[in-house]
Amino acid sequence: MSELNYQDGTVLENRDHAIFIEANFKTDDLDAIKDAIGDFNARLRSYKTRFGHMGLSAVLAFGRDAWTKLSGDAESAEELHDLQTMAKGMVQGTQRDMFVHILSYEHKMNFTLAQDFVSCFKDLVTIEEEVHGFRWLEARDLSGFVDGTENPKGLQDRADVAIIPEGKDAGGSYVIAQRWVHDIDKFNTFDLAKQEGTFGRTKHDDIEMADEDKPIGAHTERVVIEKDGEELEIVRQSLPYGYASSEKGLYFVGYCAKLSSIDAMLKNMCGENDEHFDLMFGYTKAVTGSYLYVPSMDQLDNL
Numbered sequence: 001m002s003e004l005n006y007q008d009g010t011v012l013e014n015r016d017h018a019i020f021i022e023a024n025f026k027t028d029d030l031d032a033i034k035d036a037i038g039d040f041n042a043r044l045r046s047y048k049t050r051f052g053h054m055g056l057s058a059v060l061a062f063g064r065d066a067w068t069k070l071s072g073d074a075e076s077a078e079e080l081h082d083l084q085t086m087a088k089g090m091v092q093g094t095q096r097d098m099f100v101h102i103l104s105y106e107h108k109m110n111f112t113l114a115q116d117f118v119s120c121f122k123d124l125v126t127i128e129e130e131v132h133g134f135r136w137l138e139a140r141d142l143s144g145f146v147d148g149t150e151n152p153k154g155l156q157d158r159a160d161v162a163i164i165p166e167g168k169d170a171g172g173s174y175v176i177a178q179r180w181v182h183d184i185d186k187f188n189t190f191d192l193a194k195q196e197g198t199f200g201r202t203k204h205d206d207i208e209m210a211d212e213d214k215p216i217g218a219h220t221e222r223v224v225i226e227k228d229g230e231e232l233e234i235v236r237q238s239l240p241y242g243y244a245s246s247e248k249g250l251y252f253v254g255y256c257a258k259l260s261s262i263d264a265m266l267k268n269m270c271g272e273n274d275e276h277f278d279l280m281f282g283y284t285k286a287v288t289g290s291y292l293y294v295p296s297m298d299q300l301d302n303l
């Protein structure tokens with residue numbers, strides 16, 4: 001896997017802070033956008049060298065139309081399609097042209113690079129969302145449940161799951177980016193059994209419930225899918241975000257070499273296969289959502 005030249009932020013682990021930016025192109029000047037991508041990556045390289053201890057990285061990803069225009073190759077990212085609204089509007093498809101995932105151990109470092117993004121892409125994109133995520137206590141979602149336990153661990157395993165291994169897109173990846181808004185007050189009215197049934201795990205100790213004890217619609221019952229005898233896997237890099245006194249939730253990011261794996265999980269959550277919905281919809285909904293392609297470093301350099 002080491003010969004693959006991928007954007008390393010795709011697979012990095014346990015950064016405590018992230019900034020997520022969703023943007024749409026507002027110019028047809030593709031050369032200017034390509035220049036901005038080059039400038040942004042040059043600044044990222046410089047910060048990585050100067051502030052290595054901050055574990056900084058960033059991932060740039062593009063929606064279907066945007067990537068076809070930029071790459072000039074309609075056959076690259078063959079699985080890519082726009083994310084559609086599902087689950088009676090509880091999961092919104094608000095497909096964007098571009099997604100930026102900035103991550104490091106320090107918010108001040110992320111903020112610096114995010115400001116650079118804004119200045120490099122000034123006049124070229126409209127920023128639709130800018131979300132500042134943080135790792136909460138014990139890596140818990142704001143519902144109080146630990147998030148990330150069954151994620152692939154270690155760079156090699158994560159790259160095996162997230163990075164396209166061969167072919168014209170070798171080193172690329174697919175990503176889902178969604179902003180979920182939680183109604184925590186409502187979740188806190190559920191008794192412990194109902195809360196634990198929502199995820200199919202215990203709250204305090206973070207232990208998976210036996211399959212026969214999980215209600216239909218438990219989140220882990222929805223997203224654990226076997227295909228050809230193997231469990232589908234994605235690399236999740238979600239973080240909580242928001243204000244103590246107002247809107248808050250989870251910014252969900254999942255990378256995978258196969259968009260079909262991400263899509264199968266989301267469709268199962270949305271009752272597309274059996275009309276059973278994810279019980280998480282009892283307290284949360286996705287107000288934005290895009291599927292995007294993460295080009296390899298070689299593809300970015302070739303732009």
Ligand code: HEM
Binds near residue numbers: 149
């Ligand atoms: C508000 C949104 C979401 C929340 C709060 C959430 C929370 C959680 C929690 C608490 C777990 C159990 C612990 C763990 O293994 O990480 C989990 C597992 C998981 N989630 Fe989510 N999740 C969300 C959205 C999604 C979406 C949109 C997908 C896929 C498209 C997804 C895929 C998964 C997968 C694959 C697992 C691991 C299941 C296992 O192997 O047991 N999640 N999630």
